[in-house]
Amino acid sequence: xxxxxxxxxxxxxxxxxxxxxxxxxxxxxxxxxxxxxxxxxxxxxxxxxxxxxxxxxxxxxxxxxxxxxxxxxxxxxxxxxxxxxxxxxxxxxxxxxxxxxxxxxxxxxxxxxxxxxxxxxxxxxxxxxxxxxxxxxxxxxxxxxxxxxxxxxxxxxxxxxxxxxxxxxxxxxxxxxxxxxxxxxxxxxxxxxxxxxxxxxxxxxxxxxxxxxxxxxxxxxxxxxxxxxxxxxxxxxxxxxxxxxxxxxxxxxxxxxxxxxxxxxxxxxxxxxxxxxxxxxxxxxxxxxxxxxx
Amino acid sequence: xxxxxxxxxxxxxxxxxxxxxxxxxxxxxxxxxxxxxxxxxxxxxxxxxxxxxxxxxxxxxxxxxxxxxxxxxxxxxxxxxxxxxxxxxxxxxxxxxxxxxxxxxxxxxxxxxxxxxxxxxxxxxxxxxxxxxxxxxxxxxxxxxxxxxxxxxxxxxxxxxxxxxxxxxxxxxxxxxxxxxxxxxxxxxxxxxxxxxxxxxxxxxxxxxxxxxxxxxxxxxxxxxxxxxxxxxxxxxxxxxxxxxxxxxxxxxxxxxxxxxxxxxxxxxxxxxxxxxxxxxxxxxxxxxxxxxxxxxxxxxxxxxxxxx
Numbered sequence: 001x002x003x004x005x006x007x008x009x010x011x012x013x014x015x016x017x018x019x020x021x022x023x024x025x026x027x028x029x030x031x032x033x034x035x036x037x038x039x040x041x042x043x044x045x046x047x048x049x050x051x052x053x054x055x056x057x058x059x060x061x062x063x064x065x066x067x068x069x070x071x072x073x074x075x076x077x078x079x080x081x082x083x084x085x086x087x088x089x090x091x092x093x094x095x096x097x098x099x100x101x102x103x104x105x106x107x108x109x110x111x112x113x114x115x116x117x118x119x120x121x122x123x124x125x126x127x128x129x130x131x132x133x134x135x136x137x138x139x140x141x142x143x144x145x146x147x148x149x150x151x152x153x154x155x156x157x158x159x160x161x162x163x164x165x166x167x168x169x170x171x172x173x174x175x176x177x178x179x180x181x182x183x184x185x186x187x188x189x190x191x192x193x194x195x196x197x198x199x200x201x202x203x204x205x206x207x208x209x210x211x212x213x214x215x216x217x218x219x220x221x222x223x224x225x226x227x228x229x230x231x232x233x234x235x236x237x238x239x240x241x242x243x244x245x246x247x248x249x250x251x252x253x254x255x256x257x258x259x260x261x262x263x264x265x266x267x268x269x270x271x272x273x274x275x276x277x278x279x280x281x282x283x284x285x286x287x288x289x290x291x292x293x294x
Numbered sequence: 295x296x297x298x299x300x301x302x303x304x305x306x307x308x309x310x311x312x313x314x315x316x317x318x319x320x321x322x323x324x325x326x327x328x329x330x331x332x333x334x335x336x337x338x339x340x341x342x343x344x345x346x347x348x349x350x351x352x353x354x355x356x357x358x359x360x361x362x363x364x365x366x367x368x369x370x371x372x373x374x375x376x377x378x379x380x381x382x383x384x385x386x387x388x389x390x391x392x393x394x395x396x397x398x399x400x401x402x403x404x405x406x407x408x409x410x411x412x413x414x415x416x417x418x419x420x421x422x423x424x425x426x427x428x429x430x431x432x433x434x435x436x437x438x439x440x441x442x443x444x445x446x447x448x449x450x451x452x453x454x455x456x457x458x459x460x461x462x463x464x465x466x467x468x469x470x471x472x473x474x475x476x477x478x479x480x481x482x483x484x485x486x487x488x489x490x491x492x493x494x495x496x497x498x499x500x501x502x503x504x505x506x507x508x509x510x511x512x513x514x515x516x517x518x519x520x521x522x523x524x525x526x527x528x529x530x531x532x533x534x535x536x537x538x539x540x541x542x543x544x545x546x547x548x549x550x551x552x553x554x555x556x557x558x559x560x561x562x563x564x565x566x567x568x569x570x571x572x573x574x575x576x577x578x579x580x581x582x583x584x585x586x587x588x589x590x591x592x593x594x595x596x597x598x599x600x601x602x603x
Contacts (some may be wrong), residue, residue, distance in 0.1 A: 041563075066573030069563025071572075079567070095367070096569030154452045156541075158367055159571060175368070180456060180538040180550040183560040187535075194445065195454050 032060030033248040039066075039073015039086030040161060041184065042203060045209035046108060046269050047086060050256045053265070061248055070094065070161045076239050077102060083249045085240040088161020090283035099283075103244055107256045108237040108271035111204045112166055113221035115189070115211040119196045121131045122146040124215040133199060136177040141197060153179035154188055156201075165235040168285060170216070180229045201233075205270025210234060223272055227285055229279040236281070237271065336585065344580030347573040353377055358577060363393035364541035364557070366571040377574045379554075381543045383581065386553040388544060389458050389533065390526045393465035397473055398519050400466075402508075405477035410503050427471035436532035439464035444536055453548035456538030461553070464532050469522035476521055478513025481507060516596045524589040528582065555581045 016237050037047050051063030068076075074097045085258040088110070091099035103238045114130065116122060120141050124132070132138040133151055141149045155176055156163040162185065167176060182188045185206045186208025192198040193210035204221065207213050213221055216231070225231035239253055255261060280288045308316075311331040347353050353375065358573050361378020363370070370376050404424070406414030443463045448455030492502040508515070538550025539560050558578055 067563070071565040072563050073569070075566035075572075094566060095571065096566035155566050157560040158365065158563065175365075178363075178365070178540055178542050180454070180540045181552075181560055182539065183534075183563070192439075194441075195448070198454070 002270045009035070014230035024056060031154055032062060034064060034260075035083040035248050035252065036064040036066065037073075037084035037086055037239070038076045038082045040066055040070045040237070041067045041089045042088050043086040043108070046266060046271060047084075047236070047239070047256070049269065050261055051252070053261070054252055054255050058251075061185075063252060069159075071159055074102075074240065080160075080242050080269060083245075084253070085239065087238045088235055088241055089164055090236075090238070091240055092283040093164065096157075101242060102240045103239065105239040105240075105253045105257065106236045106274045107239055107253075107262075108266050109234055109274055109277060110271055111206060111221060111223065111226040111234045112162055112235055113204060113233065114166075114170065114199060114201045114203055114214040114216070115192050115207060116214060117192055117196055117198045118210075118212050120146045120149060120199070120212065122214065123212065125217055126169075126217050127172065130214075131172065131174050134171055134176040135174055141164050152195055152198040152280075153177065153199035154191055154195075155179050155181045156185075157181045157183045157277055159259065161235065162201065166233055170201065193294065203270070225275075226272060227276050227278050229253065229281075233257065234272075235268060238275065307423060310465055323408055335353075340576060340579050340583050342597070343573060343576035345577075347377070347570070347577040350574055351375070351570045353570075353574070358420060358574075359383070362543055366565075366574045370387075375570055375574070377570075377577075379578060379581065381541050382552050382554045382557050382578060385458065385483075385537070385544055385551045386527060386545050386555070386582075386585075388551075389461045389465060389537070390523050392458065392462045393526045393591045394519055394523045396462060398468050399468055400476050400517070401522070402474035403517060404474045406503055408478050410507060411480040424471040424474050427467070428475075432468065432529060432532040433535075435468050436535035437463050439532060439536040447548060451548045453546075454538065456536060456550045457546070457547070457548040458537065458544055458551055459547040460536040461533050462547075465526045465529060467562060468529060468532060470525050471524040472525055473518045476518035477511075479514050480511040480518060483514060485512045500566060513596050513599060517593050520593050520596065524586055524593075525583060527589065528555065530559050534559050535577075554578050 008032075035053070035124060044065060048065045051065050055061050055063055061068065061108070070089055072096050073085035074089075074091055076082045078097055078101065086104070091097045091102045091104065114125070114224050122141060122144055125144060129138065129144050133144070134153060136153075138144060139151050141147050153176065156166075158181070163176075167173065175283070180191075182191065182200075185202045187209070188200045188202055189206050189211055192200050204223070207221075215221070216233075219225055219230050221231055221233075226234045239256065241249060241253070244250075247254055259275075262275055266273045278290055280290055282288075347358065348355050357374070358378050358379055361376065362380050363376040363378045364381060365376040368376060404420060408420050426585070439460060442477055444455040445461045446455075447453075447460050447463070451459065482563055488506050489502055492506045493499075497505065532558035533553055537552060537556055539552045539556050540550035541552050541557060542550065544551040558575055561571070561575050565575060
């Protein structure tokens with residue numbers, strides 16, 4: 001009986017402890033300000049790093065960053081469930097989103113390049129050849145001057161921002177044929193690295209020595225070529241807010257867009273800064289030269 | 295007079311044990327209520343979302359179940375969205391049945407060894423090993439599948455290595471411990487005097503196992519297999535890593551294909567709540583839920599039949 005009492009007492013103490021802990025943490029998060037940013041996994045590292053720096057410099061604030069994908073980010077911001085929705089796409093491009101309610105804040109530019117397995121033996125493709133590969137007209141790498149290996153397509157999931165950008169600007173809006181789908185860039189890279197004949201596409205920051213990146217029409221996938229739009233497969237990274245941002249949300253977005261972050265963090269993490277761009281592109285894909293810098 | 299009143303009061307008062315009993319009942323009943331509420335809420339939520347594809351997006355149920363094109367983002371020539379779930383349904387069933395077919399002989403063999411042939415070694419070595427296998431997280435199985443099974447499949451059978459065969463290999467190892475331990479329980483529950491009677495009649499050990507023990511344990515063994523199938527059907531992560539996730543009808547065991555779960559996990563983060571793309575995924579989830587209900591019903595049915603004998 002006394003042992004039972006002891007156990008009961010212990011449970012009570014633990015419960016009380018948890019209650020006190022919950023109360024304490026509640027106090028903390030209410031004492032300061034906190035915002036939540038949800039969405040694109042491609043943009044997540046940047047927002048996380050910027051959030052850490054910001055909260056370090058502004059005590060009592062808290063920026064909570066979660067992944068979930070572009071679709072999740074846009075639907076959560078549309079519902080007003082979070083303060084910031086991270087997206088790889090213009091809200092107007094995503095189905096089911098009323099983009100007029102959302103305000104766009106561009107914080108980075110991401111270049112996307114096709115990658116192939118090293119055994120393929122191809123370093124350059126024309127746009128026509130690339131479309132042929134992804135629509136299934138070209139089924140062996142011999143047809144484009146490579147090794148005798150069957151083409152293995154690896155796509156990102158439907159609705160992924162990287163895939164949407166690649167199909168729009170890399171494949172000139174042709175639709176890739178149904179093939180393997182993976183839900184993360186890291187996974188895509190490791191599969192391309194190990195599967196002979198594999199081709200896929202990832203953001204520049206994911207390219208490493210295990211895979212071969214491809215030139216398109218003899219234009220190399222470099223940051224300089226992205227800034228002049230010679231390399232056409234790139235997209236903005238957006239922070240969306242519902243209506244004009246206020247308070248901490250406004251300050252945080254201004255911080256991410258400030259030169260301090262754009263010149264350091266954005267570039268360290270493999271993104272380009274929108275300030276570097278010599279062109280501007282809108283949701284319909286129309287490109288406009290930005291005056292002066294050329 | 296006063297003494298009797300006092301006694302009456304004492305007797306009428308609830309005893310400590312009775313109070314404890316009421317308290318216990320309240321606790322267990324509220325736990326039950328909570329769980330029932332959670333289950334009902336989950337089923338209700340999935341059903342309401344899953345049915346929306348057919349009610350608010352006007353997709354034909356038959357087209358959904360038999361269509362072979364899965365591209366919720368685009369519409370076909372008739373202006374209807376391409377949401378044919380047949381490739382995923384076929385993929386899920388193929389991989390489930392195949393892995394159960396491969397796992398069952400091994401599982402029953404192990405269970406027979408553990409129970410009938412060498413109970414000592416079985417209890418000492420095999421029991422802990424199977425229990426260890428249960429504890430390995432599915433992402434580890436998936437990772438091993440990706441870095442070992444897929445290249446080996448590619449080297450032996452060609453193709454990209456991603457496909458139903460690799461999925462079957464991974465699931466086989468994953469469901470083996472479940473089926474084994476449940477088969478062992480089924481064999482254990484065969485009464486000792488069955489074996490004694492059989493041996494007394496002059497049957498050899500093999501004859502006893504084959505003609506008496508396994509026959510008597512059949513309902514239990516079948517339950518074990520169906521349990522394993524239910525686990526294989528619902529497994530998402532490990533399968534997703536090795537099957538290739540291509541919404542194509544599987545034309546061979548090494549062609550990339552997909553299961554209901556793999557399409558769900560890759561797609562759900564890229565769709566917007568309330569859109570057709572999202573609802574179509576919920577419909578897949580509903581199919582998945584209904585199938586696990588069917589598996590449960592089968593298990594119950596087998597259990598009932600086994601009792602009647």
